[in-house]
Amino acid sequence: MTLETRDFGPLEIDEKDIVTFQGPIFGFEKYSRFVFLYRQEIHEHFIWLQSVDEPSLCFILVQPQLIVSEYAPTLPPEAKRLLGAGEYMCWLLVSLRQPFSASTVNLKSPIVVNTRTRQAAQFVLEEDWPLRHPLLKEEAAEC
Amino acid sequence: MLILTRKAGESLVLDGGIEVKITEVYGDKVRIGIDAPPDVKVYRKELYATVQENQSAAMTAPAADALKDLLSKVK
Numbered sequence: 594m595t596l597e598t599r600d601f602g603p604l605e606i607d608e609k610d611i612v613t614f615q616g617p618i619f620g621f622e623k624y625s626r627f628v629f630l631y632r633q634e635i636h637e638h639f640i641w642l643q644s645v646d647e648p649s650l651c652f653i654l655v656q657p658q659l660i661v662s663e664y665a666p667t668l669p670p671e672a673k674r675l676l677g678a679g680e681y682m683c684w685l686l687v688s689l690r691q692p693f694s695a696s697t698v699n700l701k702s703p704i705v706v707n708t709r710t711r712q713a714a715q716f717v718l719e720e721d722w723p724l725r726h727p728l729l730k731e732e733a734a735e736c
Numbered sequence: 737m738l739i740l741t742r743k744a745g746e747s748l749v750l751d752g753g754i755e756v757k758i759t760e761v762y763g764d765k766v767r768i769g770i771d772a773p774p775d776v777k778v779y780r781k782e783l784y785a786t787v788q789e790n791q792s793a794a795m796t797a798p799a800a801d802a803l804k805d806l807l808s809k810v811k
Contacts, residue, residue: 599796600797600800600803601800612792615778618788618790619779619783619787619790620787620788620791621775621789621790621794621808622777633799635800635803635804635807636804636807636808636810638810639810640808650794651792651794651797652790652794653797655810659810659811661737671804685799686789686790686793688789688793688795689797689798689806691782691794693806693809697791699786699790700786701785701786702786702790703791715786715790717782717783717786722761724785724786724789725789727759729809729810730807730811
């Protein structure tokens, strides 16, 4: 099917690549079908989470290990019920800000995907991870 | 902050057609029912910070070329 995307125009996607949110992206409860768009040429550790049903709705996600190497969230008990058995992958939402050095990532509420079933959810962790952690490491933010 | 005392079964009405009803009190917990128009979203406060953060994450990103340049600083 052809998908209208916010950042990359119309794209051909395979319906079996659609990720279904079993628990909502909070504040966006109406939208449950998304696709991951990989853009290696922009950055290999970022992906775009594009809504299938609303072209203007798209999030940029980053691999946690790029930001905080020791990131090891404890998921709430309902994770297993929502996402089923399988291997989980964790992604962090990026908030791009002006200036770019003020951009942040959300370590408190990761997006978690079961890579086998393609079911996903956002979880708000009990642990004390920050909602706004700098995207850039200090030395990079200065230049 | 306005503080009122209510019993189970009693309600408050907020302007805009929102009713907040104390349905049950047990131990240190209170069950609350909320009747609101469909466009009024209700969140537990600890979730609301995440809602706001998600809204800022959903803002439009720069065009691909500019973004590539910016993200190249993330290593």
